[in-house]
Amino acid sequence: xxxxxxxxxxxxxxxxxxxxxxxxxxxxxxxxxxxxxxxxxxxxxxxxxxxxxxxxxxxxxxxxxxxxxxxxxxxxxxxxxxxxxxxxxxxxxxxxxxxxxxxxxxxxxxxxxxxxxxxxxxxxxxxxxxxxxxxxxxxxxxxxxxxxxxxxxxxxxxxxxxxxxxxxxxxxxxxxxxxxxxxxxxxxxxxxxxxxxxxxxxxxx
Amino acid sequence: xxxxxxxxxxxxxxxxxxxxxxxxxxxxxxxxxxxxxxxxxxxxxxxxxxxxxxxxxxxxxxxxxxxxxxxxxxxxxxxxxxxxxxxxxxxxxxxxxxxxxxxxxxxxxxxxxxxxxxxxxxxxxxxxxxxxxxxxxxxxxxxxxxxxxxxxxxxxxxxx
Numbered sequence: 001x002x003x004x005x006x007x008x009x010x011x012x013x014x015x016x017x018x019x020x021x022x023x024x025x026x027x028x029x030x031x032x033x034x035x036x037x038x039x040x041x042x043x044x045x046x047x048x049x050x051x052x053x054x055x056x057x058x059x060x061x062x063x064x065x066x067x068x069x070x071x072x073x074x075x076x077x078x079x080x081x082x083x084x085x086x087x088x089x090x091x092x093x094x095x096x097x098x099x100x101x102x103x104x105x106x107x108x109x110x111x112x113x114x115x116x117x118x119x120x121x122x123x124x125x126x127x128x129x130x131x132x133x134x135x136x137x138x139x140x141x142x143x144x145x146x147x148x149x150x151x152x153x154x155x156x157x158x159x160x161x162x163x164x165x166x167x168x169x170x171x172x173x174x175x176x177x178x179x180x181x182x183x184x185x186x187x188x189x190x191x192x193x194x195x196x197x198x199x200x201x202x203x204x205x
Numbered sequence: 206x207x208x209x210x211x212x213x214x215x216x217x218x219x220x221x222x223x224x225x226x227x228x229x230x231x232x233x234x235x236x237x238x239x240x241x242x243x244x245x246x247x248x249x250x251x252x253x254x255x256x257x258x259x260x261x262x263x264x265x266x267x268x269x270x271x272x273x274x275x276x277x278x279x280x281x282x283x284x285x286x287x288x289x290x291x292x293x294x295x296x297x298x299x300x301x302x303x304x305x306x307x308x309x310x311x312x313x314x315x316x317x318x319x320x321x322x323x324x325x326x327x328x329x330x331x332x333x334x335x336x337x338x339x340x341x342x343x344x345x346x347x348x349x350x351x352x353x354x355x356x357x358x359x360x361x362x363x364x365x
Contacts, residue, residue: 065256065258065290065291069290098260099260135331135332135333136331136332136333156320157319157320157332160317160318160320160321161317161318162290162317162319163290163291163317164317167317169318170318172320191320192319192320192323192324192330192331192332193319193320193323193332194254194288194319194323194332194333194334195331195332195333195334196259196333196334197261197333197334197335197351198333199260203261203350203351204349204350204351205350205351205352205353205356
């Protein structure tokens with residue numbers, strides 16, 4: 001009997017665990033995290049002082065061609081919106097044992113090469129990307145301050161053209177930030193894009 | 206003189222690329238590609254979204270090669286849909302095809318506004334690659350995962 005109960009409890013927890021992996025939806029409260037930045041210091045969402053109104057959280061990495069195609073645009077977004085209270089916080093969720101180009105050391109190199117103006121954090125235990133439900137790189141979560149915490153205002157892609165910044169017609173993310181700055185709800189608040197899988201040994205095979 | 210040299214060099218380079226360059230069909234815009242996902246004959250279609258630089262896609266390529274060997278004359282058609290972008294896509298894919306011994310059909314989907322079409326492939330697709338769609342004229346199944354041969358064959362058999 002005890003065994004059945006234990007098994008039952010285990011299964012329930014396993015199912016809950018799986019559900020938790022689905023991550024956040026727009027409107028959900030976003031939990032705080034503390035991760036190591038490329039300068040060796042720890043950065044948390046709640047203590048990042050430029051995030052006065054919110055933050056543009058971007059799961060991205062060094063190796064993925066889609067992520068690389070967006071690097072300059074991410075720098076521009078940070079320059080434009082950090083002074084308005086919505087800085088970029090980039091997080092590399094990949095396991096460097098699977099993709100060595102995404103190691104912490106290579107993050108430091110890449111950030112220096114490109115002159116990143118924002119924190120570039122390493123999700124070493126891969127818990128933060130699972131908590132948010134990120135599925136690919138790049139994957140954006142726009143967070144807005146509400147009371148003491150943050151809520152998710154927009155999830156998705158940066159714009160409608162990964163291969164050519166000059167041919168972009170719809171600037172989904174910038175429009176979403178402008179909307180929340182105006183006290184409005186972003187429309188659309190959810191978009192998708194082709195991207196690289198997050199490199200995790202637990203990835204479905 | 207220098208110009209002449211450059212012209213000769215230009216033609217030499219063209220020649221070199223021609224050896225490699227195969228013309229894989231390019232679908233510019235999802236609208237023109239859509240029929241590939243809507244064949245209504247009696248075949249089973251296995252559609253794999255991939256790119257030459259995508260590691261998990263490269264890793265599962267042998268599974269698709271084996272599936273081709275085992276099933277291409279059993280009314281199954283495999284179509285590898287490359288989402289490559291950047292320079293010399295035809296050449297890069299051609300070289301990749303040779304290196305990995307791919308016999309399946311390869312096409313290129315060039316529509317960077319992916320938010321507009323990901324849900325049209327499947328609502329559950331996050332957009333990460335590789336992704337695979339299996340369909341026939343009565344049902345379809347979608348997989349956002351990296352396949353091993355056994356699992357891929359098991360899924361295909363549900364359509365045979």
